[in-house]
Amino acid sequence: MDADLPFLTGLDARIAEMIGPALVDMGFELVRVSVLGRETPTVQIMADRADGSQITIDDCEQISHAVGAILDVEDPLPGEWTLEVSSAGIDRPLTRPKDWDRFAGHLARAEMNMPVDGRKRFSGIVLGARDGCGLMRLDDGLEVALPFDEMRKARLVLTDALIEASARMARPDGAAQQTDEDPTAESPDGMLEQTGGRRGARPPRKAH
Secondary structure (H helix, E strand, O other): OOOOOOOOOHHHHHHHHHHHHHHHHOOEEEEEEEEEOOOOOEEEEEEEEOOOOOOOHHHHHHHHHHHHHHHHHHOOOOOOOEEEEEEOOOOOEOOOHHHHHHOOOOEEEEEEEEEEOOEEEEEEEEEEEEOOEEEEEEOOOOEEEEEHHHEEEEEEOOOHHHHHHHHHHOOOOOOOOOOOOOOOOOOOOOOOOOOOOOOOOEOOOOOO
């Protein structure tokens, strides 16, 4: 499993293969692709800046134009669709092995498709990734290995430690910055809120 790519299946995986290289060329990393709905599906794209700095509304617009053009050409979705582009946010989903390594030491929750040790839901401290699994230390001290190919979803839990760590990661040069801005200005789902987010970044597209 590539540590730089999210684990996806089906249509989500096909779209990721189509748009991933373009995002890399633009200086971004693909965090998640999710296609929701049937009659007029919404394609949700979640991305990071490759340098670790905070993604901006302009970045989302740039990604939206590029992804929309690719989907127009490749045409993976019949009929109308809507595109949403967002940042990963602070309490971000853990979709790639590198996410589990990057956020080791922070609190997260995970839900599995199939039971692991008799349960599907887990909460604990992230320990990294190894051999196709996300490693977690549970509240009772036990450690579990959660297979990525059976992981329904996993997400960081918003804590003071995570907010502080995210602020440091957003400044890869390590330079101290004086600011009165709230470090939690991003919404919990990662949609940038300065201008209402990128919801509906591209109007519905009709098949030719």
